[in-house]
Amino acid sequence: MAKTMLKDERLKEIMLSINKNGSITVQNLSRKLNVTPETIRRDLETLENQNKLKRVYGGAISIFENIQEFDAHTRQTININEKINLASIAADFVKEGALVALDDSTTNIEIAKTLAKQFTDLTCITNSLAIAQIFATNPKLKILLASGRLDNKDLYTYGQAAIDFIKMYHPDIFFMSASGISIENGIMDYGFDQFDIKMAMKESSSRVFCVADNTKFGKTATIRVCNFDEVDGIITDKDLDKSWMENLTELGVNLFFP
Numbered sequence: 001m002a003k004t005m006l007k008d009e010r011l012k013e014i015m016l017s018i019n020k021n022g023s024i025t026v027q028n029l030s031r032k033l034n035v036t037p038e039t040i041r042r043d044l045e046t047l048e049n050q051n052k053l054k055r056v057y058g059g060a061i062s063i064f065e066n067i068q069e070f071d072a073h074t075r076q077t078i079n080i081n082e083k084i085n086l087a088s089i090a091a092d093f094v095k096e097g098a099l100v101a102l103d104d105s106t107t108n109i110e111i112a113k114t115l116a117k118q119f120t121d122l123t124c125i126t127n128s129l130a131i132a133q134i135f136a137t138n139p140k141l142k143i144l145l146a147s148g149r150l151d152n153k154d155l156y157t158y159g160q161a162a163i164d165f166i167k168m169y170h171p172d173i174f175f176m177s178a179s180g181i182s183i184e185n186g187i188m189d190y191g192f193d194q195f196d197i198k199m200a201m202k203e204s205s206s207r208v209f210c211v212a213d214n215t216k217f218g219k220t221a222t223i224r225v226c227n228f229d230e231v232d233g234i235i236t237d238k239d240l241d242k243s244w245m246e247n248l249t250e251l252g253v254n255l256f257f258p
Contacts, residue, residue, distance in 0.1 A: 005033055010043050018053055018062050023182040023218055025059035028247065056184045061220055082213040082237045083107045085258040087114040089235050090175050090211055096121045098172040101201040104128035104156035104194065105177030107211050116141060125169055127162050127197050129155040144169065151193070158193035166200040174205035176231065178212045180219035183247055186228055187212075188221040195223045207232045209256075214240040228253045 005013070010033050017032075018024045029040045044060045047053050053060045087110040094100060096119060102108040104127055112134040115122060124135045125144040132145045148162030176198055180188040187210050189195060202208050208231045217240060228234075233254035240255075248255060 005035070007043065007046075010035065010039075011047060014040075014043055014047060015052060018060060023056075023059060023061045023184055023220075025183055025247075027058070029059075059184055061182060061184060062218075080110075082239075083110040084114075085237060086211050086213060086235050087111040089256055089258050090209065091115055091118055093173060093207070093209065094119065094122070095172075099123045099125060099169065101166070101171035101174035101205055102126045102128065102131050103174075103177055103198055103201055104131070104154065107177050107213070108175055109134065111175055111211065125166060125171055125201075127157045127166075129157075146197070156194075156197075158197060163196055163200045166197065167204055169204060171201065171205040173207045173209065174201045175235075176202060176208055176210050176225075178210050178216055178221075178225065180221035181210075181212055181217045181234075182220055183251075185220060185224045187225045187231070188219075188223060189225050190222045192223065195225060198225055202226065202230065209233050209235050211235045213237050214244075217241070217244050 013033060014024065014029060017029070026037045026040045030037045033040070044053065044055050048055050048060070053062055083106065086107060090111045091114045094115060100115065100122060102112060102124060108128070109130055112124065112131045116134050116138045120140045123142040123144060124131065125146070126132055127146040132143050135141045135143045146157050146162040146165040148157040148159040148165070150157055178187045179190050182188065189198065210231050212234065214237050228248070228251055233256055235256045238257050245255060
């Protein structure tokens with residue numbers, strides 16, 4: 001029989017786990033530490049009272065893991081090699097003649113570059129001026145640029161006009177970016193403007209894939225976009241922590257790697 005850990009030992013193990021992964025579940029901790037779910041819930045309450053984590057439904061999240069939102073120029077330089085690799089996997093899901101939806105993100109900029117090089121018959125619907133410009137480098141490709149109000153800094157359109165434009169179409173596939181992914185809150189991002197665009201693209205598309213490198217896992221962002229069962233899979237890189245692979249597979253999430 002496995003030895004039952006003392007409370008101080010459990011609290012230390014819980015903090016090690018949440019600092020590593022950004023989020024934890026009662027179920028997983030109960031199995032790992034060989035105690036009842038009720039014991040874990042009391043431990044989480046203790047740690048929350050010490051201001052070391054925040055309890056959520058089914059577990060807890062780190063109070064220090066709310067990912068920082070960087071400007072567009074900075075985001076373009078972060079994990080660029082991983083984003084290029086993710087773009088190659090995303091391209092495998094695309095067929096000639098498809099209508100592809102891409103929301104504004106630096107990851108989708110890399111996907112746009114790959115698609116523009118590899119395909120001769122694609123239509124892209126996007127709210128990103130940068131993505132539209134990339135597709136314009138290939139004269140054989142078509143571009144549907146959502147109208148609406150323009151964000152002067154990051155150069156994307158948003159608002160009701162952009163949403164209505166997107167809803168006029170039915171994309172074959174939508175590659176959805178994310179700023180954070182957590183077991184408890186699913187796929188997360190910043191800004192209500194971007195959220196509305198994501199939702200319009202998600203609800204209009206036949207297939208939806210979240211594209212996120214390993215640094216987005218265990219991070220939380222401002223707005224919860226959707227549950228894992230609302231996407232057809234997550235495209236990520238091979239550096240994703242093994243515990244995340246196991247947890248997501250247990251939840252029935254399809255993972256795709258370079």
